[in-house]
Amino acid sequence: MSLYCGIACRRKFFWCYRLLSTYVTKTRYLFELKEDDDACKKAQQTGAFYLFHSLAPLLQTSAHQYLAPRHSLLELERLLGKFGQDAQRIEDSVLIGCSEQQEAWFALDLGLDSSFSISASLHKPEMETELKGSFIELRNALFQLNARDASLLSTAQALLxxxxxHQFCSRSGQPTKKNVAGSKRVCPSNNIIYYPQMAPVVITLVSDGTRCLLARQSSFPKGMYSALAGFCDIGESVEETIRREVAEEVGLEVESLQYYASQHWPFPSGSLMIACHATVKPGQTEIQVNLRELETAAWFSHDDVATALKRKGPYTQQQNGTFPFWLPPKLAISHQLIKEWVEKQICSSLPA
Ligand SMILES: NC(=O)C1=CN([C@@H]2O[C@H](COP(=O)(O)OP(=O)(O)OC[C@H]3O[C@@H](n4cnc5c(N)ncnc54)[C@H](OP(=O)(O)O)[C@@H]3O)[C@@H](O)[C@H]2O)C=CC1
Ligand SMILES: [Mg+2]
Structure with a gap:
């Protein structure tokens, strides 16, 4: 090993160690806050709060982007006081993360009913004026947020x-009590613990070797196509869901499945998107669209997909009445899955 190489390796090791160390410290801190109510209450004193109203996050506009402002506990108490609300309402907040410097981040919804207030929902327009922002539906704002805020607000919304x-125990009917962090709820009468859940969804990009299969639902914006998606049924493995969904939606059988990546997705109510590539059985490419699930599905060439990846929708109708073919935005895992397929196709077509 050369001297230079030795130094480079040590530096790399040092950085890996530093990064890992920060990450582990942060993870252990969050773990402690979830387990220890007193520690979590203490963290609220120095923490920061993202605000929501009926599950819509408070956002401010800045140069074609949305920013998610954070408020200190003191600011929040002042605000609640101004609107005639008890500061106890802060107990409804949920822990959603922390900074590298261990500033804990919480989310609080001021529009949902609260167990700490009789006139629960705070008046939205007055709050917006006071907070110099607007409560905007996450669906309309997600793609104009930076990646960190998009991820934090998605987690916050799903948890809220x-x-x-889940305010009541499904066995006893009694009100359940949340821990301070909001990582669980407990029924005081029978000690049943309820943990936040999300629904696993597979998203599969089917290929026949040279083309990929994309589909659209009638609810998609005009002209937008995506990979095939579907909720996992209880008892299924990811592989079984992929095979079933592809068969159900387009009447094809797939083989050679390959995991790509996963993503938390806030719609419809908090899903874990598990993205995979799959290929159809040789010679079996005839699509039979299930019209109860999809509007249409088709095979697309590499060039068509590569061009569409560069387009940003939604589009207005063209003069001939059609809409340009475009793909989900960068933040969506379907975009990343399709992009990877395009890049792989380029690599495999290069001379060895
Ligand atoms: N991040 C990304 O890149 C992408 C994300 N997605 C997400 O994937 C999700 C699933 O895709 P989709 O094709 O709609 O799924 P499916 O093909 O499974 O069809 C949806 C239907 O499944 C039923 N269903 C079964 N289990 C559930 C559940 N746990 N929650 C809600 N509905 C359920 C519902 O039927 P019924 O209403 O009849 O009960 C629903 O209308 C979508 O909600 C979408 O947001 C999709 C594409 C890209
Ligand atoms: Mg589907």
Whole structure:
């Protein structure tokens, strides 16, 4: 090993160690806050709060982008006081992460019913004026947020929605009590613990070797196509869901499945998207669209897909009445899955 190489390796090791160390420290801190109510309450004192109203995050506009402002506990208490609300309402907040410097981040919904207030929902327009921002539906804002805020707000919304929908024990009917971090709810009468859940969904890019299969639902924006997606049924493996969904939606059988990556997706109510590549059995490429699930599906060439990846929708109708073919935005795992397929095709067509 040369001297230079030795130094480079040590530097690399040093950086890996530093990064790992920060990451592990942060992870252990969050673990402690989830387990220890007192530690979590203490973290609220120095923490920061993202605000929501009926599951819509508070956002501010800055040069074609949305920013998610954070508020300190003091600011929040002042705000609640101004709107005639008890500061106890802060107990409804949920832990969603922390900074490298261990500033804990929480989310609080001021529009949902609260167990700490009789007149629960705070008046939205007045709050927006006071907070110099707007509560905007996440679906309309997600793609104009930076990656960190998109991920944090998606987690926050899923967690707030889950708590709102799990206020009562499904066995005893008694109100459940959330821990301070909001990582679980417990029924005081029988000690049943409820943990936040998300639904696993597979998203599969089917290929026949040279083309890939894309489909659209009638609810998609006009002209937009995506890979095939479907919820996992109870008892299924990811592989079984992929085979079933592809068969159900386009009438094809797939083989040679390859995992690509996963992503938390806030719609419809918090899903774990598991993205995979799959190929059809040789010679079996005839699509039979299930019209109860899809509007249409088709095979697309590498060049068509590569061009569409560069387009940004939604589009207005063209003069001939059609809409240009475009793909989901960069943040969506379907975009990344399709992009990887395009890049792989380029690599495999290069001379060895
Ligand atoms: N991030 C990304 O890149 C992408 C994400 N997606 C997401 O994947 C999700 C699933 O894709 P989709 O093709 O719609 O799924 P499916 O093909 O499974 O069809 C959806 C239908 O499945 C039923 N269903 C079964 N289990 C559930 C559940 N746990 N929650 C809700 N509905 C369920 C519902 O039927 P019924 O209403 O009849 O009960 C629903 O209308 C979508 O919600 C979409 O947001 C999709 C494409 C790209
Ligand atoms: Mg589907």
């Amino acid at each position: 929605r889950w708590h709102d929908a």
